[in-house]
Amino acid sequence: MKFLLRLLILSIVMPVEAAGQEFVLKDSCPPSFELRDSGCYLVSRYQFYDSLQNRGVGGTQTGLPEYRDGFSPQQIDLGRYLFFDPILSRDGSLSCASCHQPDKGFSDGQARSIGIDGQVTRRGAPSLWNVAFLKRLFWDARADSLEEQALGPLFAPDEMANTPLQLMQAMESSEHYPALFAQAYPQTAEPLSLENLTHALAAFQSSLVSLNSRYDRYALGHHQALSEEEIAGMNVYRSFVARCAECHTPPLFTNQQVAVIGSPEPEGLPLDVGAEKTFNAAKLKGGFKVPSLRNIVRTAPYMHSGRFDSLREAVEFYTKGRGHAVPDGVQMQIHWHIWEPQLTEQEIDDIVTFLDALTDESLMPSIPGRLPSGLAAVHDNSNNKHNPPREHSDE
C-alpha cells in the first residue's frame, strides 16, 4: 500500500516541463530551506540544540555538525538538472543518478556500481542523503568537499569517463545550459565553468536532507513515535555491548571518522586497503569512512563493496568475532569497538527493526521531466526492479 502511495507521490511531484519550452530555474528554495539574502538556509528542529565542541555527535537532543547551505534556489535547481543529465558522461550513457538513484536511497542497489561500458567499479555508491553534513567524501575519505568529490566520478575512466575539455564543450554547445548557468551564476564573469558545475551539483546534493524520521520524532520528545520493539532495538543499538552508536552516532548516525572494521570483500576480490592509501598510513589499512545509517533500509547491499545483501547480515557481521574476516597474513589494526558482543538473535533482529525507523524521504526532490541537454534520462527509476530487499513487510 505504502509502495503505491510512493508511486503516487512521485507522479504528483513530477513537474510539468513541456518540450520546446525554455528552462527557467526555480526562484524558491526546496522544502525545509528558508530563503534569506537570495540563499537557501536549512531549517531543522535539531537547530534548537547544541553539541559538545560543535561536533554534531551525541544523543537524542544534540545539535548538528557544520554543514553546507546558503546556495541560491537557482544553483540548487541547476544542480538538480545536472544531476539527472547524462550529458555529464563521456558517451551520454550515465548520469549521477545512474548510481545515486532517488528511489534507492540515492544509491543503486548494486554491490559495486556499474560505470561506463558496463565496467564494474571497486566500491558501492554511497547514499547521498545528508551529504551536506559530511566533512569528508568517498568511502576512503579522500575528498574534503562535495565539489572535489564530484570531479572523481566525472573523470574516472571506469565511471563517467569524461574529460574536462569534452565535458565543457558539450555543455557549451548544448542548447539550454549556457543560459541556465547564467541564471544560476549571474555575478560570475564566466558562468559556464567546471567550477560552477561542481558547485551546482554540491548545491543540489546539499538539499537532500533526511532528519524527520520516526526516530527523530522520538528523539525530539514524542516517545510514542517508536514501537516497543523499535525502542528495544534502539537500546541495543546504543548499548555498550553492541556499541553501534559509538561510531554511527546520532543525530547523523555517523561520527564521520575512519574506522577499520575488517569487513570482508565479495568472494574472489582482493583486499581493498581503503583509507590506508588516502592517509599513507598502514594503521588505516582496510579503513573506511563510517557511513550514516539514515535511510539505510533503502541502500542494500551493504559495506564498501556490497558483501552483505541484507541489513541483518551486515549487523550480524559485528557479532561474528573481532577480525574474523581479515584475510590470512594481513595486519589490520581493527577498531577498538569491534569486539565480541555476543548479541542474541533477538537483539540482532531488534537492531534491524530499529534501523527501519531511521527512514525519512519526505524531502525527496522532484525528478526533471525533461533535461536541458535534450537527452533522455538514463537512471533506473522503474521503482520496482532491483528494489532493495526490505526487512519488513509492514511498509
Next chain:
Amino acid sequence: MSKGKLLALVLIVAAFFAGRYFFATGPVQMTDSRGGASYGGNQEATADGERRSGSLVRGIHMAPMTGQVHEVRAGEKIMDTVKLAQSGDTIHVYPGTYSETVYIDKDNIRLVGIIEEGQRATLDGKGHLNDAILYSGNDIVVENFLITKYKGNAIMGQAGNNFEIRNNIIVDTGVYGIFPQLGKNGIVTHNVISGIEDAAIYVGMSDNIHVAHNHVFDSVAGIEIENSRHAIVENNFVTNNTGGILAFITPGLPVKTTYDVIIRNNFIVGNNHKNFAAPGSTVAGIPPGTGILIMAADEVVVEGNIISDNKTAGIIITDHNNAPNTTIDPESDPAPDKVAILDNLMSNNGYDSIDEVKALMLTEFKTGKVDIVRVGVSRDSCIINRHQYVTVGVDKWAECGFTHTGDVLTYLLDEPVPPREIDPAEAGKVAYLGICAGCHTYTGRMIGPPVQVIQALYMDDPQGLADYIANPVKKRDDYPQMPPQDYLDPATRLAVAEYMLSVTK
C-alpha cells in the same frame, strides 16, 4: 492508650515480624546534604580570628526539585515509572532487586535509590542485560544504587549535560562502571566501583567535569579522562587496578583534544592487577603496575597524590607513537604537551618494571625503582622538585612556573548549562519549514494542498488547524491523506498552525 496508638503499636510489631518489605512503609525522610547548614566548628577554633573557609564540591543541582516524587518498590519496574515521570520529577527506588535496563530520554529527572538499614535498590543484569542505566537527557541525577552483573556499563550517559552520579556501588558491570560521554558540566563522586574490564570511571568526550571521592579497584583502569577538557580528578582512592588514573587522547574519535586536566590528592596505590581487558581495547596495552598514564593529553597537572607500590612506574607520559593499540588520526596531536608534575608523594614504584622501561633507563645510565617515565615527544612540560624522584626522560623538563593548583576549586560551571529556551514563534516557524513545507507550498500543488487554500479554511481558527494536524482525516479525493503530526507537542502544533496561517509566500 488510645485505640489509634494501640493499632500503631500492633502494626509496628507486625511489621517487625513480617519482615522489612512486607509492608510498604511511607516515603522515607530524605535529607539533602549537598546544601543546607554547614557544621560551624567548635567556638575555640575561631577564637584566634577568622578561619579559612572553602566550599566542597558537592553537586550541580542545589535547588530543590519542584516536581512529583514517585516511588518504585520491589516487584515493580523502574522503567514503568520513568515513562510516567516528567521533567522535574524525582523517582525513589526502594530496596529490592530490579533486573532491567533503565533508559532516560528526558530532562531533569532524579533517580534516587533509597538505602534502608544498609539495603540498597539493586540493579542486577544477571549476566545478560546490556546496560543498567542509560540516559540522554540533561540534568539527570543517579544516586545510591547497587549495580552488578551487566554486560556493558552500569551508568552510561550519551550527551546529557549537568549530570550527577554519586554514591553508587558498582560491582562487575562489564566494560565500564560509570561512563558519561559527550556531556558538559558533570560530577561523579562517592562511588565504589570494582571488577570492571575497562575503566571503572570513564569520562569520554566531555567538558567541565569533576571526579572526586570515588573508590575504584580491581579493574583494568581506575579512572580515565579521554578526549575531554577542564576536568578535575581528586581525592579518589585508586588501588589494585592495572592502571590507576589515565588522561588520554584516543585518536579516531570525533572530539580531538584533551587538555586542562588536574589530577590531585588521590591515593594511587598498588595498581598491579593483571590486565584482563578485551583484546584490541586501548587499555589492553597498559602494563600492570602503572599509577598514572598520560597519553597525548595536554596541560595535565599532577599534584598532591600519594603514588606508591605501582610496579611498572608511578607516572608514565607517552605519545601515540609509543603506545600500543592506538590508531592514527591526522587531526589529533599525538604528543602530550605542557604536562606539569608538581609535588607528589611517590614511593616504591617501578620495583618490577617492564623491559621497555628498563631499556630507557639504561640510556640515561639509571637503575632502580622508577617513579616517572616519559617516552616519545612531550613539548613544554615541567616539573618541580625533580630530585625527589627516579625519572626517565624528564631531565630536560623546565621548572614549572607554578607550584600548586589551589586557585582552582573546580571546573564545574557556576550555573548549570541552561536548557535551550525555544521561543514558541521560532518553534512554529521551524516546524513549518522543517516539516510542513515538505508537502505544502504557498500556491503550488505538492503532496498536500496549497497553503493559501488552508489559510482560506482556517484563517480565524489556528486551534482548529492545530487539532486537525494531530488527527487528520481524508478530505480530498485528489490528495493522499495527511499523516498525523501528533509527535509535535500541543504548543508546537498551535505555534505551527499560527505560523502557517501567517505566511504570505
